[in-house]
Amino acid sequence: MPNSKSTLLEKIPAWSWLRHYNQDAFKSDLLSSFIVIAMLVPQGMAYAMVAGLPPVMGLYASIVPMIIYAMVGSSPTLSIGPVAIISMMTFATLNPLFEIGSPVYIQAACLLALLVGIISLFLGIFKFGFLIQLISHPVIKSFIIASALLIALGQLKFLFNVPLNANNVPEFLKSLFEYFSYIHMQSLFFGLSAILFLISVPKIFSHPTVRGLLNASVFLSRAVPLFLVVVSIALVYFLNLQNYGIKTVGIIPSGFPPLSMPFWTWELAIQLLPGAAMIAMISFVESLSIAQATALQQRSQLNSNQELIALGLANIGAGVTSAFPVTGSLSRTVVNADAGAKTPLAGVFSSLFIVVVSLYFTGFFSDLPLAVLAATIIVSIWKLVEFKPFFETWQYSKADGIAMWVTFFGVVCIDISTGLIIGIVSTFILMLWRISRPHIAVIGLIEGTHHFRNIQRYDVVTNPHILSIRVDENLTFLNANALKGFLINEVSQNHNLKHVVLNCSSISGIDLSSLEMLEDLNLELAKLNICLNLSEIKGPVMDNLQNSKLLAHLKGRVFLTHYEATQVLSKDVNIE
């Protein structure tokens, strides 16, 4: 991390760990890269398929972005590359525009990665990292759950070998109904067997007795998908399963990923821009939480904009090496850290292994059945589909619960991008709604103390000539009318009123609309011979009020404490 007298070299995060690199770290990094690679090869190819792209692009997406992040990113263990949700978003962006798998579709995927990179880089350089906060946790959670559901449904077309549409659930059901009688039973059998294998074998490895017998059981359970891939390729190859209609990956060109600028037209770039912006947002969300944990554990300052820049450069790297948008993968990062990765070099080693795979082993994967890849996706993604968070959230906060359901149904019933936007907008509306309905309480003195509490909750003392009010929200245009309406109704019910005291202890801001409301209220109350008083105004609010005419126009007074206000005003009232 940069220190106070940082030179340019020291500003590059890689410098800090490269200086102290030693043999121990090298061993740990190499070992963990083995474990990660066993996950990455099938995952990379599978996620490329989720994005509607040739599986080899999943390998490409795991090479250059990883190396770039290792140089400029802040987390030593973050594993960057293809990720299910981002692949699904790539698919949702490109699918309405081009035919899946066509050359222009593939070019557009590279361009999309480049755009995501440029947007992230731009946001990072101009310190717009805070924009991430526009998406609330419930919306992200619900978005991930609903997207996972759509991704799983989208893979069923490979299991069933019929052209199902999984843009949203209604369309999926419609196409399923249409093609139901065409489901290819051999593919389905193959796929279901694969799913069974993927679910049961890791359970065996994680059983205590097996764990006791085998030292490497953790590694073996991570390698189950890779093992399945190898076994199924062998089956297809030796039993000639293609003859039974089992579809396979097909010929994969070998070699380095071609380094080239993606095909660029302004028209296309503008079409892809909204999708790219959302992908940039979500990929940052995914990476940031990992980076935050890292920063805290290292007791280092978190620079979220630096993280955005790293993510941006990684995606630009993806764009110019025939890959598609990437981000930090939480699952691979956890595996990487658990396996003992010490520095980002672990990620670099993974990348180098992938290079070896794409140079020499692509021919090997041509017999890999699509149904098996689909099965690996379904098994890994299905864990994310759970409904408990919806009910837990609802229990804690109705507003957050509503936002979750709105996001879920938006994603599931319309499409992934529209659903996300609807979810984000709904949180804003719910927040504005909450602000517009502040908690306003008439308060009274708890006898024997200086504390004032809600008269509806506590047994308190009040004076019929003095109305004490507390608002538990900053005063803004959204709630100025609510406070005025509350006071109008209180005044209409109390004909002996001489003083209204507004307790400002919970108010950290008064905007112009509410300031004018207070001015109006002061004037209107004065016409009825009622004085408006203020108490317990916070420092910054007082500073601000000094710039207004309210304090000069105020019929009543400003008191430091509410207790003082009621004491002084009670005397005034009694003298009259």
Next chain:
Amino acid sequence: MPNSKSTLLEKIPAWSWLRHYNQDAFKSDLLSSFIVIAMLVPQGMAYAMVAGLPPVMGLYASIVPMIIYAMVGSSPTLSIGPVAIISMMTFATLNPLFEIGSPVYIQAACLLALLVGIISLFLGIFKFGFLIQLISHPVIKSFIIASALLIALGQLKFLFNVPLNANNVPEFLKSLFEYFSYIHMQSLFFGLSAILFLISVPKIFSHPTVRGLLNASVFLSRAVPLFLVVVSIALVYFLNLQNYGIKTVGIIPSGFPPLSMPFWTWELAIQLLPGAAMIAMISFVESLSIAQATALQQRSQLNSNQELIALGLANIGAGVTSAFPVTGSLSRTVVNADAGAKTPLAGVFSSLFIVVVSLYFTGFFSDLPLAVLAATIIVSIWKLVEFKPFFETWQYSKADGIAMWVTFFGVVCIDISTGLIIGIVSTFILMLWRISRPHIAVIGLIEGTHHFRNIQRYDVVTNPHILSIRVDENLTFLNANALKGFLINEVSQNHNLKHVVLNCSSISGIDLSSLEMLEDLNLELAKLNICLNLSEIKGPVMDNLQNSKLLAHLKGRVFLTHYEATQVLSKDVNIE
């Protein structure tokens, strides 16, 4: 106003004053209706012209809506009818769709009034009155100022007698440049003389010596526009000014306003809907402030939804009697109240006079020069164009100041509706921006007291093992990251830290996102052997936290007061 044992009859506001009506009230009402009518006839015709409609429609708009409001509205003095801003909005809605003044344009204006009525009625019945609060005062102010500027500019085409375009200022300047050499000097002379007359004569009447001599000087000064109208008609008639190219109102059909449903197609209704919604919003803004003042002075409860219903019915009345959208006019309401109007019957009398005018006197107005009507509009509207509020607002609050300028330039440079929407959206963005950057302070004890204050503002005592933090904002997804980032940075700078105490005295709400942030923070800090503690949690927030697992998971403790927290934790730290 409805009392506790209200029957259906007593729910109609008119019942309460009709029961007690007497001769005195009758006299006052009749007199004030005379004064209002002197304003209303020229204003009505002029505002119809602002809306791009035949002047007679301004008379129609002053009849039925007024009678309906008198029956169901809450304010006894509110004068409902054509209003400059609403007319301008009508023009802005219809102008892009149809040719000005064409039969379909006129029909669409009636349909627009009907839609405004239906929307208002709907919002009132379903108690959506609170929606009004979405528009902040600075935006309304700026919107009115900018609209007034556009209205004044729009009238110059009648003064210059060339087809100027005043949709926005750039287009106005372009068309002015284009037609500059075609300006009709006779019209301009006539118009400028009228403006001079309208400005100077009321000044004479309001001069103390004149006021002393003439009892009726107030009435006379109100009647100046009507007097000008009469004089200019006489001039045109006797001098045959039409021959010199002076354009006049032309033949006005006499008779009652035709009662008919406006031409309705769903396509047209949907086209007009956004405009209608905005007109409904602004017309409610204009009326509500008047109704609020009325309610407070009568010490009656304010029912803003009832007010929306009244406005809705009035606009439906306008829609079916060949009129255009109406609302409460602040200027005429003030005159009406000053003139001594006691009950809504004053408004009914005005309406009846207007009926007489439209039955027998329309022929009289056919020689009224358009330049004179334009002059009355310019003089009355120009008073609204002032820039002091922009600077005053800026001084009090930068955010409100920005919203004002954004609205102003939106209206002036794009168009009236887009400007309003931009203004409203900008206030939301600024509010979210403010929430996302909460005031967070490290606090310390002021020696000899139990008070904790910002260490940057006050000379306070702190303990190197205990970090005390206060956030002056509710915790939401918008600022959860900001607080976490702040803490990460504080922790990175302090290696002796054992306890973090979050003072919650300014927090009235914790949403799920920030709750999860606190959970994360608690866990991550625990890994560093730092305890997260909470102090001074408000009752409702505590109620909510009981529904979560945070309190159970918390490494530290919850304290009633911050002083107690620091006392107890200091002892803990010292024992260690």
